[in-house]
Amino acid sequence: MIYRILLFISWVYIIFGMIGIFRFSNIYSRLLTSSKIDTVAAMTILIALIFKCGFSVFSIRLILILIFIIITSPISSHVIARSAYLNGISIKKEVGK
């Protein structure tokens, strides 16, 4: 039961992440949305799977993958944001406005 609720929450995150990417026009806002919502959704899916498997060997692997995602996922968004910032892309510029 818990894992179904968690999976549902992760779908909500993914849907709002997609909506956010299309709604915002600034590169930094899009980055903030895509990287964070992705991480939260992936984490929720993995936690849901851990609940589904219970205390088993498979859960240990999932916990390791979860820790790996937490450690590595900020790096990609950091690199993209840093290159955008260093290339002088204005933070106030709203393309759609």
Add this chain to the structure above:
Amino acid sequence: MKNIRKNYKLFIVLMIFWFLLTFSLSLSNFITGFIICIIVTRASYGILYDEKGFKFKILGILDSIKYFLILFIEIYKSSFSYIFRIIKKDCEPFIAEVELEVSDPLAITIISNSITLTPGTLTVDVDGSKLTVITLKDCGDCAVLVNKEIKEKFEKLFIERG
């Protein structure tokens, strides 16, 4: 082989992770894991460890559990508020500079990673112990507020640790 003998701890940890992820005790799996772990241990020389041992003071188990709990709570708390921002289309990022009190490079890396993981903030640049952060808050005294938030949530844990 000299470096590996000195840093057998890293090699053992890597081997444990290899077996936990592959879950096979066959000879070919053991040999593959052994070779990969030796390469990784060799490549980590100068980055993770040198002649004197490990370069970084690694978090203790209790501190790690506390850190991950705080991080999880923060991620979920701010992700819900971020969903409301998406609905309201309220997203005007601005840049704030945060001066940290800690000087340990590992602590700075963990804090900046935590900032990037928490929805609504993103670390752009690190210069010594000064972080450049993109954030979404649009109040009057934002820079002060972001500074206070980061210091209270994440930096406190590392200052306590010393």
